[in-house]
Amino acid sequence: xxxxxxxxxxxxxxxxxxxxxxxxxxxxxxxxxxxxxxxxxxxxxxxxxxxxxxxxxxxxxxxxxxxx
Amino acid sequence: xxxxxxxxxxxxxxxxxxxxxxxxxxxxxxxxxxxxxxxxxxxxxxxxxxxxxxxxxxxxxxxxxxxxxxxxxxxxxxxxxxxxxxxxxxxxxxxxxxxxxxxxxxxxxxxxxxxxxxxxxxxxxxxxxxxxxxxxxxxxxxxxxxxxxxxxxxxxxxxxxxxxxxx
Numbered sequence: 001x002x003x004x005x006x007x008x009x010x011x012x013x014x015x016x017x018x019x020x021x022x023x024x025x026x027x028x029x030x031x032x033x034x035x036x037x038x039x040x041x042x043x044x045x046x047x048x049x050x051x052x053x054x055x056x057x058x059x060x061x062x063x064x065x066x067x068x
Numbered sequence: 069x070x071x072x073x074x075x076x077x078x079x080x081x082x083x084x085x086x087x088x089x090x091x092x093x094x095x096x097x098x099x100x101x102x103x104x105x106x107x108x109x110x111x112x113x114x115x116x117x118x119x120x121x122x123x124x125x126x127x128x129x130x131x132x133x134x135x136x137x138x139x140x141x142x143x144x145x146x147x148x149x150x151x152x153x154x155x156x157x158x159x160x161x162x163x164x165x166x167x168x169x170x171x172x173x174x175x176x177x178x179x180x181x182x183x184x185x186x187x188x189x190x191x192x193x194x195x196x197x198x199x200x201x202x203x204x205x206x207x208x209x210x211x212x213x214x215x216x217x218x219x220x221x222x223x224x225x226x227x228x229x230x231x232x233x234x235x
Binding site: 001002003004005006007008009010011012013014016031034035036039040 | 195198199202203205206209210213215222224225226227228229230231232233234235
């Protein structure tokens, strides 16, 4: 059993910061897309080393959105 | 030949006019659309009367002349604002006008402050609603994706921890 975790922080102005833990490769971006897709304009994506380790059990990616 | 005509500020706002009269120490009573002052002349109480959207001061035009004459000979017959120094109609109107303009300016400033405060409240409400909607949408979508959700409020920020177990 593997745990997939997404941490979402919404600041007082509606700016979103989200990161994933335990979701492999591109899937983590897909998951963030499903959750946040149209909610705000994308400001930046930071891919960690784990993102490229698609076969690893755990990958981590961060996505940051701006308030619309 | 040329002429220059100068008028006083039209007293349009009753509330401000009444406050101006109070501030300069002129007692008054209200009677319909008229504001009766305690200033007297030959025809009785001098008054402001609503006429074409402004309060016009009605008085005996010879009152000032008579009052000046009577003052010279030891008294005047027209009554006075208590024991205050006598003011001619033009002096009285000038005092009312100055006070009226000052109050009017303050009123404008109050309105502007109130407007800004209301605008600030509106913007804040809009912001809070926006953030709340974002949170609700994310939670709904997370539930659909099978995540369990834990919500925290940390230093004014909403923190959502979404967890899902896969096999």
